Structures are given as C-alpha cells and as structure tokens.
Amino acid sequence: MTAYVTTNPATGKTERTFPELDDAAVSDVLGRVTDAYPGWRATPAADRAQILVRVAEAYEARSDELAALIATEMGKPVKEAAGEVALAASIYRWYAEHGPDLLTRETLDPQGAQESVVQTEPIGPLVGVMPWNFPYYQVARFVAPNLLVGNTIVLKHAPICAASAEVMDEIFHTAGVPDDVYVNVYATNEQIADMIADPRIQGISLTGSERAGASVAETAGRNLKKAVLELGGSDAFIVLDDADVARTAKVAARARLMNGGQACNSPKRMIVPTDKVEEFVSVLVSTFEATEHGDPTDSGTRLGPLSSVAARDGVAEQVRRAVEQGATLHTGGEVPDGDGAFLRPAVLTGVTKDMDAYSEEIFGPVAVVYGVDSVDEAVTLANDVSYGLSGSVWSGDIERAQEIADRLEVGMAYVNEHGTTLPGLPFGGVKRSGFGRELGRWGMGEFVNTRLRRTA
Numbered sequence: 183m184t185a186y187v188t189t190n191p192a193t194g195k196t197e198r199t200f201p202e203l204d205d206a207a208v209s210d211v212l213g214r215v216t217d218a219y220p221g222w223r224a225t226p227a228a229d230r231a232q233i234l235v236r237v238a239e240a241y242e243a244r245s246d247e248l249a250a251l252i253a254t255e256m257g258k259p260v261k262e263a264a265g266e267v268a269l270a271a272s273i274y275r276w277y278a279e280h281g282p283d284l285l286t287r288e289t290l291d292p293q294g295a296q297e298s299v300v301q302t303e304p305i306g307p308l309v310g311v312m313p314w315n316f317p318y319y320q321v322a323r324f325v326a327p328n329l330l331v332g333n334t335i336v337l338k339h340a341p342i343c344a345a346s347a348e349v350m351d352e353i354f355h356t357a358g359v360p361d362d363v364y365v366n367v368y369a370t371n372e373q374i375a376d377m378i379a380d381p382r383i384q385g386i387s388l389t390g391s392e393r394a395g396a397s398v399a400e401t402a403g404r405n406l407k408k409a410v411l412e413l414g415g416s417d418a419f420i421v422l423d424d425a426d427v428a429r430t431a432k433v434a435a436r437a438r439l440m441n442g443g444q445a446c447n448s449p450k451r452m453i454v455p456t457d458k459v460e461e462f463v464s465v466l467v468s469t470f471e472a473t474e475h476g477d478p479t480d481s482g483t484r485l486g487p488l489s490s491v492a493a494r495d496g497v498a499e500q501v502r503r504a505v506e507q508g509a510t511l512h513t514g515g516e517v518p519d520g521d522g523a524f525l526r527p528a529v530l531t532g533v534t535k536d537m538d539a540y541s542e543e544i545f546g547p548v549a550v551v552y553g554v555d556s557v558d559e560a561v562t563l564a565n566d567v568s569y570g571l572s573g574s575v576w577s578g579d580i581e582r583a584q585e586i587a588d589r590l591e592v593g594m595a596y597v598n599e600h601g602t603t604l605p606g607l608p609f610g611g612v613k614r615s616g617f618g619r620e621l622g623r624w625g626m627g628e629f630v631n632t633r634l635r636r637t638a
C-alpha cells in the first residue's frame with residue numbers, strides 16, 4: 183500500500199497528496215451506501231439509465247481535460263488517453279441503452295404451475311478495487327452495469343490515480359448519482375479487507391495483480407462474498423505460416439506498445455514459425471526503435487513513461503534477468519538518461535522454460551518472440567502459462583485460424599485482431615487471469631439476484 187500521492191511519471195514531480203480514509207470513517211461509509219441502497223434500487227431503471235447517459239456526455243465534453251489528467255498521473259499519451267475516455271463513455275451509454283431490457287422480467291415455462299418468472303435484481307452495496315493502467319475504463323466496466331442494476335458502490339482506486347478518482351466521483355454526482363450511492367474512498371488495503379468482511383457489503387470486484395486478487399478473494403471467501411477478479415495475462419499472438427509476416431509484426435509491435443505495454447491483455451508472447459522469426463524480429467526491432475518516447479501530454483507522443491519509476495525498474499530488472507539466464511536481447515531494455523519512468527522497448531528471443539521470463543507476466547514494453555515448428559507446438563506453448571486471459575491467431579485461412587483459436591485456454595480468443603474491447607462483448611479470463619466477466623450482458627449478471635417467483 184502506497185500513500186494517495188500523485189506523481190507525474192514523466193518528470194518525477196509530485197503533483198498532489200490526498201487525505202486518506204480514517205479508520206473511524208469506514209463504518210460510516212458502509213452505513214451510507216447501505217442506507218442509500220433501498221432508494222436507489224427503487225429508482226426506475228430508466229432514470230438510472232438517464233444518469234448514465236449524462237455521465238457519458240460529461241466524459242465526452244471533458245475528454246481533453248480527462249485525458250490530460252491521466253497523462254500526468256500514470257503516463258498514458260494523451261491521444262491514447264482520449265481513446266480511453268471515449269471507450270469509457272461508450273460503456274456508460276451501452277448500459278444506459280441495453281441495461282433496462284436486461285432487467286425485465288422473464289416468464290419461464292410454468293412446468294405444472296400457474297406461473298414461473300425470473301427477475302434480475304440488485305444485491306446491495308459492493309466494493310470495487312481498481313488499478314492505474316486504465317483509470318477510467320476499468321472503473322466504467324464495474325460502475326456502469328452495477329449502478330444501472332441498482333447496486334451501490336464503494337470505490338477504491340489505485341493511489342497513483344487519486345486525482346482521476348476524484349474527477350470521476352464529481353462526474354457521477356453531477357450527473358445525478360446520489361452522494362451515498364457512489365462513494366470514492368482513499369482507503370488502505372486493511373480497510374478494504376474490513377469492508378469486505380462487513381455484513382453490509384455483498385460483493386467485491388478487483389482488477390489488478392494476482393497478489394491483490396488472491397488477498398481480496400481470500401477475505402471474500404472467508405466471509406462468503408461473491409468476488410469478480412480480472413487479473414494478469416501473458417497473451418499469445420500466434421502467427422501462422424501463411425500470414426504476411428511484415429504486416430503482422432508491425433501490428434504486433436504497435437499492440438505491444440499501447441499503454442506502454444501495461445495492459446493485462448497486451449500481446450506479450452509472439453509465437454512465429456521458426457523460419458519467419460528473423461523477419462518478424464527485424465520488423466519488431468525497427469518499429470520499436472522508431473518509436474520515440476516523450477512527454478505524454480504532447481499529442482504527438484506515441485510512447486510515454488511507465489506508470490512509476492518502481493514499475494519501470496521492475497520491468498527493466500525482468501529484462502536484465504532474462505538476459506542473465508540466457509535469452510537474447512535484440513533491442514531496448516535500457517533506461518534512458520534524464521528524469522521520468524521511461525524504458526526503451528525491448529525484444530527478447532531464446533527464452534526457454536527454465537527462465538523466469540517464460541512464465542512471468544512482463545507489464546511493460548517488452549516483446550518475447552518464440553519460434554515453433556508446428557501448429558501443435560504453437561498451441562502447447564500458448565497454453566503453457568498460468569494465465570488465460572486472451573490470445574490471437576493470425577492467418578489468411580480464417581477457418582484454420584478459428585480452429586486454432588478454439589484450442590487456446592483463454593476467456594477471449596481473436597482471429598486477425600488482438601484485444602478488441604467493446605461494451606457489448608464479454609471481458610475476462612480463466613486460470614490465474616481471474617474469474618467472472620465484465621462488460622455486455624455478462625457484466626450485468628455478476629452482482630445480481632436472479633430471483634425466481636413461482637405460483638402453484
């Protein structure tokens with residue numbers, strides 16, 4: 183647990199310090215979201231939807247300001263940050279448009295009775311714990327469906343995103359979310375554990391590391407609370423022998439550098455036919471080397487700093503260790519001179535099963551390229567990690583690629599694209615990438631009471 187202090191990762195300058203939640207206030211927060219719940223669930227869904235539309239409008243109207251804020255907070259280049267703001271807005275709109283229909287009463291085959299109906303209902307106050315890599319989008323995935331369904335929310339954001347957490351809180355309340363229906367807290371992990379254990383809280387959703395996920399899931403399990411976890415990933419990007427190597431390598435390079443490589447579903451492992459590795463690596467290297475890093479608030483910047491110096495040092499250390507253990511570094515991995523949490527993007531080959539880089543998630547601008555001699559070898563390698571978030575297969579032969587995609591042990595398999603996220607599509611993983619789903623109708627099915635009423 184770090185303090186709620188925002189630091190510009192491009193300069194190292196501390197921006198603001200935020201007051202942390204007092205232990206004595208924890209119960210008061212829980213009391214507020216509990217007392218607000220009956221009124222919120224009784225509010226017509228159409229009214230809740232209208233509030234979400236106003237949230238979306240505020241994101242769109244304030245896009246430049248919101249993008250600049252996370253650029254200085256966690257280093258995302260403003261052009262990408264504006265894309266994230268638009269994506270978050272689209273999620274609030276999607277739930278405003280489709281959410282009320284997903285709540286309507288469903289009449290089942292009565293099976294010997296007069297009537298059997300199922301109604302989707304809220305379950306009560308929830309806790310959300312969010313990470314710094316997509317400050318607006320991660321919150322939207324949790325908040326939009328749950329506000330629409332009628333749940334109330336305590337939200338703990340990552341400490342380095344305290345300022346964007348503050349602005350989101352203001353946006354929600356200005357749009358009409360009652361003060362006690364959404365409460366932003368600058369809480370410690372211990373306070374979050376106490377909240378999860380409290381009988382007033384009905385569920386917890388966390389996006390972040392395995393360590394954080396295991397910790398909250400343990401508390402949730404002990405207290406019989408539902409948990410949704412969206413954790414790490416080490417996605418495979420599988421190139422088949424018929425694919426256009428230069429073009430797919432360019433796509434892979436760009437995808438890997440998005441958000442400085444700090445995405446759970448970034449293509450971290452590229453799996454390429456052995457005889458194509460040299461060409462693939464050369465395109466990756468030239469694209470990485472041509473991508474200058476710079477000030478994330480500058481609209482021309484394509485690669486910003488990592489989220490913090492500590493995060494950058496961790497990734498640089500993973501690269502250094504891979505080389506020490508025998509991998510080949512083709513470019514990057516070094517820390518450039520000057521201030522800020524910058525790291526030159528790296529390409530590694532020759533990573534073998536006995537090396538840490540084979541199984542660890544690398545949360546930064548590092549591509550690991552593997553050569554394989556068959557499709558079976560590619561699939562085995564792709565599945566040989568503890569994660570199972572997403573993966574992609576690239577080929578001109580769609581049917582063949584789809585068959586291979588179906589063999590990936592993931593929550594999201596793509597053909598000729600990687601990591602597309604849309605409000606109506608499910609998002610989530612299997613294995614140690616977590617459990618539960620966000621977005622679409624699935625995201626509205628997690629923290630609900632699917633209530634049966636049967637009349638004999």
Ligand code: NDP
Pocket residue numbers: 183184311312313314315338339340341370371372374375388389390391392393394395397398412413414415445446543545
């Ligand atoms: P964390 O998982 O530590 O942080 C994510 C959020 O979880 C933060 O709000 C954090 O708060 C909170 N958290 C952490 N531990 C607990 C706990 N025991 N109880 C309650 N809340 C907790 O991620 P880091 O920022 O440390 O990043 C480390 C690694 O996590 C990355 O390298 C990456 O592998 C993974 N990660 C994955 C993400 C994803 O999108 N799936 C997003 C971010 C990180 P606090 O900082 O106060 O502890």
